[in-house]
Amino acid sequence: MSILLDLREKKTSLNSKQNGGRSLLWAAVAVCGIVSQFVMPDFLLAQGSEAMRQYGDFPLVGSRVAIWVAAQVHLLFAAFVLGVPMFAVVAEAVGIFGGDSKYDKLAKEFTRLLLVAYSATAIWGAILSFLLVTLYPGLWLYLVEIFQVSMWVYVSLFFFESFTLYLYYYGWDLWSKGRAKLVHWTLGILLNVWGTAVMFIANSWLTYMMSPPADVTPDTAPGMVQFWSAFANATWMPINIHRIIANVVFGGAIVGAYAAYRFLVAKTDEERAHYDWMGYIGNLIAIGALIILPFAGYYLGREIYEFNQQMGITMMGGFMSWLWIIQAFLIGVLFLAGNYYLWVGMGRIPGAERFTPYTKWMLVVLVLGVMVWATPNTMIADREEIAAMGGTHHPFLGVLGVMSAKNTAVNLMILTTFLSFLLYRRANSRPTVTWARTATIVQVALFVISTFVVLFYGVWGYFVPAITRIGFSVYQVLAVLATIIGVITIDVFMLRGAESRGDIRWGQMPARSQYALFILAVTFTWLMGLMGFARSGIRQHWHVWEVMRDTSEQAATPALGYAAIVISGCVLIFFALVSFIFWLGGLAEKGTKVLSDTAKVEARPGVSQ
Amino acid sequence: MRKHFSGPLGKSVVILGVAYLLLEFGIAYIPPLFGVDSGPIPDSVLLQYMVTVAIGILLWVSFNETLWEEFKAPLHAAMVEPRQRRTRVALIVLVPVLVGLMTFNSVRPSIAAPPSLRSIHPAPPGQIDFQGRSMELAGVENPLRSVGSPEEHYLEGRRVYYQNCLPCHGDGLAGRGHYAQGFNPGPASFQDVGTIAQLTESYVFWRVAKGGPGLPNEGAPWNSAMPAWEDFLTEDEIWSVILFMYEQAGHEPRTWEEEGEEH
Amino acid sequence: MLAEHLKIIGVVVGTIGIFTLLANAIPQVQSEVPLDVSFGADVSASELTASGELLFGSAGGCTACHGLGTRAPNLLTGNGGDGPIGVRCNNRVPGESCKEYLYLAMVDPNVYMVEGYSPIMPDMRRSLSNDQIWALVAYLEAQGGEVTVTGADINQGREDSASSASTATVDNGVAAPASSATDPVDILNGNACLGCHILNGTGAPIGPSFDGIGSRLTADYIRESILDPGAGASEGFEASLGLMPAIYGNQLTAQQLENVVMFLANRR
Structure with missing residues (x-):
């Protein structure tokens, strides 16, 4: 803390030396403890009395928590609303071009969920903006000054998005044949375009707060900030990419939870079969996108480091370092729950018995991976334990606390998860092509090679300088990605025209597996809250990093425990609202009989991918 | 059974x-x-x-x-x-x-201080005040690596180490000096892959110059006994002892990533 | 059906609960805002106490040890019949007033250990600003005693820490803290400026006179000349170029520098 203080004082003194005449003003204003100068310095200079208020006060929980909850819940709904159309459109396309109408029904069902969640998103967006205006008027004015044009565009895009959504949903049955169907599909794509544009605009506001352009200083008048440089700031694109992928994961997870709920309360076998299948698709989307999410996260992290080392180090090694241990634990839960769902699901696939002996070992790999991944570099210990270890850094396990070990663990976990999917896919089919045996050997070889590559670079990473080691993680990732792509390609061709070992008994799933889907959805939602806290928290006591200071009473960045309570509150609010909304959706569905023919699914897992 | x-x-x-x-x-x-x-x-x-x-x-x-x-x-x-x-x-x-x-x-109430989260490698400041003047840390490498003879710097570093660091960090650089048992947390072992091998030289410079008193908040609790060596050593002495430490422990310092480079 | 719903709610709430517990089980580090209180010279005792009370329970982290368990003396209660800290502080150490003792206890806590406790308290200057520490002193004094902290104490402390911030070696006495004067004439005298410049007729004519300097030079030029004296010489003093040391940028605090510059610029 004292260092921060030093730095800050240094900065002030530098400013005063450079800026001459203004420095007295600065000193005076700083002593008064008012930051209004960002908005209207001349006015303040003139009278120095009470200017327009900078902060409002929210009863009971305080402004910080109020704005935090509003932003987080809005974001959760928005993520759902942006993620679902992406795979709804894909599902519709599969229905159109693959000729399987049950995907079309599925897409429509997704869209119905979307429709009911859409207004909740808008309501929470309104709550967020009103809270921002009333509780943080100073910051709001500052942002308006820079971003007003984009705010108008935002609103109009929002308008287009709403109406496209209405057309898309209500026109579903109207435009269901021939060219009209294609037009309808185009509407779906358009919906995604609007949605993505809306998100990109909103992202620019918050990334500006994180990483304002370097030429913006505390005494830059907001009106003088170049719009485009503020808009396309350093972390804007990384956040865009990261959020697009995360929205897909999140959408998949929530759809999975919805299906699980409907499965559990289903009254007929038909319903159970349908929602079992839907849950499977949701899980597939969530885990599939989750596998690429770390790479987007890595890109974002790099850009943050590039923007400001100090900020990057605060995030990874500073007071937030423990957050990543919690994150590792949560991702471990995601991996375990996702795989568990697949393994239990093999119980309903004839022919899957062949693979049951292997699941045990895949579980062992995953558990070991989670243990390694969550091993803290700095361990929590009391005095005696520290003395026994010879420092807070364990002489033996310390090896597991560094990036090499963690990258290796997570890559092996990704490979294992992929293997689970593969076995699941393979379970009830018997390939008929003549080269099936050779292809399987090649696939196994790919797995073995990539495992070897991952382990080799993981171990070798200890013997080279850090700069080289960072490069190694790229080789590990490439090996894993190459394996995934190669194996999938072989598999697709190999299983063409494969014989079935018997129909999948959709709906014959133990309830446990459905709870795994719930855990998946809850964990992912909570994880989003946690990462939101991390992203927002690394700004620490700045509204706009090193440009506009937070001078409110609650400027301090809270500790993890406190943050966790707020996050849990947000997640509970979200799930309460979502259940209510889905329940309403269910009411509307009664009488319209969605499930008439989808229940007669005769899908093989090969097709459902 | x-x-x-x-x-x-x-x-x-x-x-x-x-x-x-x-x-x-x-x-x-x-x-x-x-x-x-x-x-x-x-x-x-x-x-x-x-x-x-x-x-x-x-x-x-x-x-x-x-x-x-x-x-x-x-x-x-x-x-x-x-x-x-x-x-x-x-x-x-x-x-x-x-x-x-x-x-x-x-x-159960206990007299022991609460177990605390002590980040061993807290975030370094971007610049420090070294002996009254400001010094950039980001991107800095050991200046002695580019001037004079490495041999001489090494010998100088060895002298500095044995005169100042030996009592705690020990002969083998393993944190097992004569006084090591008296400290909690104990002196760092430079042999360990988790210490200097993970850090840039300027980070090590910061830790040597500022010692325990200069640790930031997340490095709490403040019981590191490491003195602030800027009061006793010159800049070149600190750089040379850092050179010696890496050489002797057989580690390479972490290098800075180049600006704008993509992986 | 109801049972199924309850189970689902149980799983959801249970999962959230486990995550919350986990995040709360680790030691908590809050990122505090550096320097968030600042008092004027005429700060009132009640303002200080109120601010101190807030700090005592939050950012100061005092209650983690004082008042809970047996790690440190309880400051707000009698602690075995001696009365609360505002009463005790006067006779803790002979020769130290309550205020001095409390301040010392915070910046160098292990000098006067209370018997029976281990030296675990950190130097509070690491996590609190000077003003915050004084606010805490005032608050503790108010526990049964009279608040004697004034704006002058705070200002004095602020200058001490400002001048030692760059060296951070107060305790070792290695680097002498620069003068903490704020009056421009004192600063000019204290830094031996009049060895070369003339002020009110006294001093030496080696550099340009300070008398009437404001009519010849602008404030910016004066500031630049102090910070970077080698940049150029005034007319008639070319021979002296390079004599003036370029140390004042580091030696003066920002406030001192500004005081001097403004003082000089106004001497027309």
Whole structure:
């Protein structure tokens, strides 16, 4: 803390030396403890009395928590609303071009969920903006000054998005044949375009707060900030990419939870079969996108480091370092729950018995991976334990606390998860092509090679300088990605025209597996809250990093425990609202009989991918 | 006896027990047999590992219906079957007692300072005031690597090390100096891959120059006994001792990533 | 059906609960805002106490040890019959007033250990600003005693820490803290400026006179000349170029520098 203080004082003194005449003003204003100068310095200079208020006060929980909850819940709904159309459109396309109408029904069902969640998103967006205006008027004015044009565009895009959504949903049955169907599909794509544009605009506001352009200083008048440089700031694109992928994961997870709920309360076998299948698709989307999410996260992290080392180090090694241990634990839960769902699901696939002996070992790999991944570099210990270890850094396990070990663990976990999917896919089919045996050997070889590559670079990473080691993680990732792509390609061709070992008994799933889907959805939602806290928290006591200071009473960045309570509150609010909304959706569905023919699914897992 | 451990429940108990022994004692005592340094793991980490193992076991026993039923059967039997009355009574008594003990243990007042989260490598400042003047840390490499003879710097560094650092950090640079036992936290071992090998030279410079008193907030608690060496050594002496440390420990300093480079 | 719903709610709430517990089980580090209180010279005792009370329970982290358990003396209660800290502080150490003792206890806590406790308290200057520490002193004094902290104490402390911030070696006495004067004439005298410049007729004519300097030079030029004296010489003093040391940028605090510049610029 004292260092921060030093730095800050240094900065002030530098400013005063450079800026001459203004420095007295600065000193005076700083002593008064008012930051209004960002908005209207001349006015303040003139009278120095009470200017327009900078902060409002929210009863009971305080402004910080109020704005935090509003932003987080809005974001959760928005993520759902942006993620679902992406795979709804894909599902519709599969229905159109693959000729399987049950995907079309599925897409429509997704869209119905979307429709009911859409207004909740808008309501929470309104709550967020009103809270921002009333509780943080100073910051709001500052942002308006820079971003007003984009705010108008935002609103109009929002308008287009709403109406496209209405057309898309209500026109579903109207435009269901021939060219009209294609037009309808185009509407779906358009919906995604609007949605993505809306998100990109909103992202620019918050990334500006994180990483304002370097030429913006505390005494830059907001009106003088170049719009485009503020808009396309350093972390804007990384956040865009990261959020697009995360929205897909999140959408998949929530759809999975919805299906699980409907499965559990289903009254007929038909319903159970349908929602079992839907849950499977949701899980597939969530885990599939989750596998690429770390790479987007890595890109974002790099850009943050590039923007400001100090900020990057605060995030990874500073007071937030423990957050990543919690994150590792949560991702471990995601991996375990996702795989568990697949393994239990093999119980309903004839022919899957062949693979049951292997699941045990895949579980062992995953558990070991989670243990390694969550091993803290700095361990929590009391005095005696520290003395026994010879420092807070364990002489033996310390090896597991560094990036090499963690990258290796997570890559092996990704490979294992992929293997689970593969076995699941393979379970009830018997390939008929003549080269099936050779292809399987090649696939196994790919797995073995990539495992070897991952382990080799993981171990070798200890013997080279850090700069080289960072490069190694790229080789590990490439090996894993190459394996995934190669194996999938072989598999697709190999299983063409494969014989079935018997129909999948959709709906014959133990309830446990459905709870795994719930855990998946809850964990992912909570994880989003946690990462939101991390992203927002690394700004620490700045509204706009090193440009506009937070001078409110609650400027301090809270500790993890406190943050966790707020996050849990947000997640509970979200799930309460979502259940209510889905329940309403269910009411509307009664009488319209969605499930008439989808229940007669005769899908093989090969097709459902 | 054998039959008790053949079902999934029995196996689970055995796995948990073995995992506990391995983690609590195995980690501490097996690596030294092979000449690798080790020590007991703290309770917090032990708990974390055990929970992970327990979750893994639960997932395993609930893979399929048969296994799950077999797993539950003994538990169910112990709860309802008349001839297992003794087991039942024992469980009903023991479980609350155990929970009570754990609760007592965690709330018992103690004179020890609370276990604290001490980040060993806290975030360094971008610049520091070194002996009254400002000094950039970001991107800085050891200036001695580019001037003069490495041999000389090494010898100079060795002199500085043996005059100043030896009492705590020790002859082998392993943090085992004569006074090392007196400190908590103990002096850093430079042999360890987790210390200087992970850090840039300017980071090490910052730590040497500012010592324990200069640690930022997340480096708390403030009991590091490392003096602020800027008061006793010149800039070149510090750089040379850093050079010596890396050379002697056989580590390469972490290098700075080049601006704008993409991987 | 109801049972199924309850189970689902149980799983959801249970999962959230486990995550919350986990995040709360680790030691908590809050990222505090550096320097968030600042008092004027005429700060009132009640303002200080109120601010101190807030700090005592939050950012100061005092209650982690004082008042809970047996790690440190309880400051707000009798602690075995001696009365609360505002009463005790006067006779803790002979020769130190309550205020001095409390301040010392915070910046160098292990000098006067209370018997029976281990030296675990950190130097509070690491986590609190000077003003915050004084606010805490005032608050503790108010526990049964009279608040004697004034704006002058705070200002004095502020200058001490400002001048030692760059060296951070107060305790070792290695680097002498620069003068903490704020009056421009004192600063000019203290830094031996009049060895070369003339002020009110006294001094030496080696550099340009300070008398009437404001009519010849602008404030910016004066500031630049102090910070970077080698940049150029005034007319008639070319021979002296390079004589003036370029140390004042580091030696003066920002406030001192500004005071001097403004003082000089106004001497028309």
